[in-house]
Amino acid sequence: MKKVPIARIFVTLFFVGLLMTPAIMRRYASSHSGSSKNTLDRQTALTRHGFYLEEVSHSAGIDLVHQAPTLDAQLAKIMQEVASMGASVSIVDFDRDGWPDIYVTNSAEGSKNHLYRNMHDGTFKDVAEEMGIADVNQPGTGVSMGAVWGDYDNDGYEDLFLIKWGRPELYHNDAGKGFTRVSEQAGLPPWINANTAVWFDYDGDGLLDLFVGGYYSEDVDLWHLKSTRMMPDSFEYAKNGGRKYLFHNLGGGRFEEVSAKLGIESRRWALASGAADLRGTGHQDLFVANDYGVSELYRYDGKRFHEVGEQAGVGFAPKSGMSVSFGDIFNQGKYAVYVSNISEDGALIQGNNLWVPKEGTDGNATRYENLARDMGVELGGWSFGAQFGDLNNDGNLDLYVTNGYVSLDRNRSYWYDFTKIAGGNSSIIGDAKDWPAINGRSLSGYQQKHVWLNDGAGKFVDVAQAIGATDTYDGRAVVFADLWNNGALDVIEANQRGPLLVYRNTVAPENKWIEFDLHGTRSNRSAIGASVELDWNGQKQVQTVSGGSGFSAQNDRRIHFGLGKNPQVEKAVIHWPSGKFQTLDSLNPNEFYTIEEPR
């Protein structure tokens, strides 16, 4: 028998060890994730995680199933894949009664959108028809993809911008008694195929401006295609999408399109956008998440925007950006940016991005590093809408991510054909006629949602199943709002071809909270862009009033802070878009504060 050298035995054992490493890593990741995969009863969930969610849409009077559009027949073989967006939800107190209402889009031609008025008793009544913002998907005008609310004329009532694949619409809120269509007077273009828009006052003149990000090119009528060559010309480097629009508010209900003049020129396929003062300059920066490409970060220097995505570290690796949300996850007074992407075992592992400002960088030199993996919020399936909010009022911002792309036949997947075409040259991927038929197959369907609890020590733990977020619909938009005005952030989720879900949140009463409803005077009336930095129990957290975030979504404008147990609130500092600072003392937990900007 031959003698086998020890070195060879050692190398062979090393090789076997290497083969076992993935299993070991999987086991290690599983044991350290702390994720709770089992459903828990309410009391156990409350005890263990500090809250639970209960889906109450039916009892709240909301029975709505989203209808998807039916586009040109030339797209029939991939219709479910192409017509896969449009379910959106936004929160607005349109009648200023102090209770958040819910606006939901529908996307079939001729379908109606819904405005659910909060009846203050846990029920909602659809008043969209009587308010005049229901029948907005008429054939020939395109269909709704989302909605963002902002008081563009500072009359105290939130106005509606309707994001469409089609004719974009601006509706003026007539003192909460109805809406008037003012698209032409505002100077909006006749057609945009957009999925994202955000209200923000980029120049701080007290008037809300509007960014709109195109997805399909604006010269494409998806119902009457001149050519099937309208798909992205690359899976990760596409630049043949819709143009971007920046509507500068001139006052008097008129807007001027200034994107090119101010440096926003991109034809990437925008799916989500958000604005926040990321550098502490008083100007809101604009973050755009693009499908089929890199994200873009636009910084405003007082005169024009500069795209600094690559320089800042967020625009390097191309992915499938589908959501933008901001959160001060470390309670340091700095925003992290969460961007959702695609992850599918065995097919495509992009991973979601959690962009956190690098230590030692600030201002214009702020650079970001992706800590999604380190903090446990990387793999969220085919992720869409995501929002930060303190769901259990423990003082740390949690993260809710909805997901799932096309849920059809559970046993047959379209992934193989999808990767086949995605790897092709632009002349192939860019033409819909070259795409294989989906034939009733699923593409990352029936996915479980993720509710990641921030443990305050650098890790997020997924508790979705444990706390009751158990649906597996094709989630698109998710928003937070204190619908019952009880100090708990409820979750509303819009699903493509699925029901609108309203998760009522019950939070352990020992965890306290505080909420602020801000109204600008010198700043825009909606106070969009105003930030509140709250100091309590030796820590501080900053949040901003948003004009749209996540995917096709807008949270309640009111700012909600969880405070944990026995909080001592020291102060709140409000930074108004006008540049004014306002300090509030003598604040009490478990209170709503309505704050008007000092004149």
Add this chain to the structure above:
Amino acid sequence: MNQSTIEPEVQPAELGGKPAFRGWTPTSSHLNPYVPPAFITLILVIGHLSFGILESYQKTMLAIVTSIICELLLGRLLLKRWPNLASAYITGISVGILLRAPGYWPYIVCALLSITSKYVLRVNGRHIFNPSNFGICAMLFLASDAVATLSIQWGNNLAAMAVIWVLGSLIIWRARRFHICATYVASFLFLSLVRAWITGDPWLSEVSPITGPEYQLFIFFMITDPKTTVKSKLGQCAVAFSVAVAEMFFRLDQSIYAPLYALFCVGPVALLIEMARNSRRSGLRSPNVLNSGTA
């Protein structure tokens, strides 16, 4: 298998030429041994500068450095000499380009698996798997939750792709291995027609994958690897065709990583068949050799 059965492993590259320490010889190849590493570096540079194909510089560097260190250590440990590192460089860079993983550890493990496989999975002193093909397939089998492969195109710039195809073909021609690539490409295109006929999908959707960078690496650096291909020209063409056929069946089974799996299956089998035939021939010529070998 003891140490004496291990032939010097140190190829100048996985593509082309005799082992570097023996010196490049015009009779074995008309290719400078450092052309393949330079070429794959060119692909990396063009791909990244044009489209930013790398997930990060760090991950690619990690794969390259890991491959090189592993090759150095194992070469020293098992061969008692410092190996030429061109092969390890190509393996590392292939892993760095082809593997897509959010984490860092898959790049380390994949590079280590690739290099170590050359020293462990050997028959008659010859490694039977293309190293990076083995490493990447192993990761796809064992860590599908953590890794995927590059499955995207170069973008909408045909020029970059054309440069790589033309340069690659010239280099492969000089290496006297163009027939392998040509056979595979022709087989793929023909079989794409067959697949389109069977599935009813557009023919261009079946052709689509070969226009991507994954295939450029696969064709120029994997199926032509001299250490893991058979010796005869006809045999090489037969193997290339067999890989394309196996790939077709993987594709009909909707396997996303069909080409990699096809090479993983066909390559070693072809080598083993060749070894068996050679052994039988040499046994017929010289029975004493067989007797001494089994003694």
